[in-house]
Amino acid sequence: MKKITTIAGDGIGKEVMEAGMIVLESLDLNYDFIESKAGYECFQKCGTTIPEETLKNARKSSATLFGAIDSTPGEKSPIITLRKELEVFANLRPIKSFEGVNSLFKNVDFLIVRENTEGLYSQIESFEKSENGKVTKSIAKRIITQKASMKICEFAYKKAIENKKKKITCVHKANVLKKTDGIFKDSFYNIINKYSQENPQIIANDYYIDATAMYLITKPQEFEVIVTSNLYGDILSDEGAGLIGGLGLSPSANIGDKNGLFEPVHGSAPDIEGKGLANPVAMVLSISMMLEFLKEEYYANKINLAVENVLKKGKTITPDLGGTSKTMDVAISIKDELEKLI
Template identity: 65%
Template sequence: MIKIARIDGDGIGKEVTEAGVAVLESLDLNIDFVEAEAGRECFDKNGTTIPEETIRIARNAKATLFGAITSTPGEKSPIITLRQELDTYANLRPIKSFKGVDCLFDDLDFLIVRENTEGLYSGKERLEEDKAIAHRVITRKASERISRLAFQEAIKLNKESVTCVHKSNVLKKTDGVFKDSFYNVAKDYPQIKTIDYYVDATAMYLLTKPQEFDVIVTSNLFGDILSDASAGLVGGLGLAPSGNIGDKHGLFEPVHGSAPDIAGNNISNPIAMILSVSMMLEYLNEDYLASKVKTACENVLEKGKVLTPDLGGNAKTMDVANEVIKEIEKLD
């Protein structure tokens, strides 16, 4: 029995999680889904955006599937809290062009590896009279750990280079530690080409020559911004999966938010969630099934007959999920 924590969240998080679960249930796996609460609706009901019970359920699961949440002003972020509590220190965000999808570049296939536990997302902020102060915490331990994982991913994916993204010309101490840690780890991987760019230069290169990138490793805030921007290169957030990986836990989620403006219409694109399911299957060492789910998504997109409105179609969320399931069955 594979115990999976299921956190639907708010808005379209519920819709895409239902789609992802439907795909998982179509596979020959013995899965026990344990539902847990988080998000704005959870706060309205329980007075907290993420109960301790939800954290406990995630800790005791083999992996966690997370939908999307609506932020609650003044309250802690459920997804950041989970990442920190589970020590899922690496956020993996693949950026890939799909045949059949109208996008800026049709030949992209790179990975952004984002440090997930510190930086400006550490939550260390305070108010002092008329000013607000945020502490940007960058440690050598976390920087070396995320850099090493980036090199390991490059080897796993048969990539030639790893690019370190920072701003050490301005953030001399914090990004100085990040950059130095990267090059210290790089010594153990002489077969991999190493590059480093300032984050602003990287933003420009993503628009002008994104084909140059194989694996990008960067800090928390920079990784968040660059990965969302990169999703725009290949068709939008509806196609952008992610996995939060640690030494003991895995947390998988689509990159998009809860989209309250379209919630309830059942027109949200479930492909990002289903691709996140594929990443989760790989994490669970179900490589064959992970590959089938990914290939099925690619086939549905390439055929272009069953697509949600964001991709120019008129299909409902579960229509796409069911089409993916049909493609999986054809691959048997």
Template identity: 65%
Template sequence: MYRIAIIPGDGIGKEVMESGEYLLDKLDLNFSFEYGEAGFECYNKNGVTLPEETIKIAKKSDATLFGASTSTPGQPSPIINLRKELDVYANLRPIKSYRGVRSISDNIDFLIVRENTEGLYSQIEYEQDNKVIAQRVITRRASEKIAKVAFEQCIAKQKQKVTCVHKSNVLKKTDGVFKESFYKIAENYPNIESNDFYVDATAMYLITQPQNFDVIVTSNLFGDILSDEGAGLVGGLGLAPSGNIGDDHGLFEPVHGSAPDIAGKGIANPCSMILTIAMMLDYLKEYEISNKINKAVENVVSAGKTLTPDLGGNSTTSELTKSIIDEILEGDY
């Protein structure tokens, strides 16, 4: 039996989590769920955005599933802090185009590997002499670790190229370390092509030639921004899953936020959560079921009969969820 920590969070995080739990209940696997609180509503109730009890639940679980959280003014981000507590230093964000969904290109299929523990997201900020300063922390150790993950993911996904994204022409020391660390690790993978681009150029190339990317490895802030751009290439954040992987823990979350503008309307796209669950099952080495989920999402989305408004349809969250689950249970693959 797999022990799964469930942290619904705020807004549509709770709605898509219901879809995720419904899916997990239908699979031919044994799960036990333990629930934790986090986010804006949690802060209003408990005075903290991420209680110690939630951290304990996540640490003793086989994997953690997180919905979404609304930002709380003046308070730390619960998901950033949970990533740090679990030391899940690699954020994996796949970008894939689907038939029937409007996208820049029909053959987009790349992975963004984002360093998850430092950079500007170190949250080290302070005021000094009428200035507000944020420290950007980049270490050789973390840079080498994330580069290794990128090359290993390239092998696992049977890709040919890893691209390092940085801004070392301006951030000469911090991104200089990131770039140097990347090429140091690249020496251990002579059969994989390695190259690098500045982040501004990469932002343009994702629009003009997205099919030329296989695996992108980059720092925390750049990865956050580029992965949202990548989602925009293939139909939006409703199709954007992610996994946070470390040596001892796995934390999985859809890329989208809590979307308060549509929360409670029952129209949130559950595909990002469902694809995120497929990533979680990969992490748990349940590859056959993970592949079925990915294929079912692809088939249902491509058919175009049951789509939520963000994908051009008029179906509800529960209707799309049911269509995908029916495809998983009935599909011959």
């Protein structure tokens, strides 16, 4: 029996987790779900944003499903802590437009592969103080290594092959950050040279991060797989979500050699907490990504199709997409559609 750690967290994290579990538990899968704590409410009760027991559960599980959390100033981030503890080096964020959703662009379908372990998110920061003790300068250290860059670029290239994509784009700023982004760009082309003869169908190119931000809102259909560093990927993925209808449709996966961590991209949204207005689609699609990671491709594909069918009909959608349905209404509609497909 496979163990799955579930961390609902705070705010709408609890609501979308409940909705996602309605879909997941309707499948004929022999999973043992382990409920665990993290986030602001956890900090208030336990004195820590993520207890050791939660980390222990996640390490022992085949995968971890994460909802959303409120920030706790001055305390460690549970999601970054989990990423480090589970050694999940690749963050995957698919950007796909859906028929029936009012979005800026149609026929958008690309994947952002983001390096997950270093860059500016290494959280190595320091202060410099003047003689009177006032902070006059803060310094953040940006770490880019050839090892991690080669690993993420190879992972992205293999994802392109696996998903039958024909283009892969490296995003960087090597014209200014010549050493750090220079390593990333060079690593990308080292991987391209390694595999290009075996896969001549895949076209490789690279863009600067600022140019990419523009191209995403002028010609997003050009992209198929984007590989980039931590901060750039974080920013571009939210921009990508804006192209297709918002964060409520945006899932993500954090993949390591042994572990997987899956979460909707949106935050805890305290302004709509408890109102049943949260869009559960991003969570349901994150569950699909989790099942794909667990080699349950059949169910993963059926979930994706069920979501597409529900959105296409346009009858059961949450307010963020222009509808009036509640969170659980959407979850039940997806579950019912899924049962028809299986």
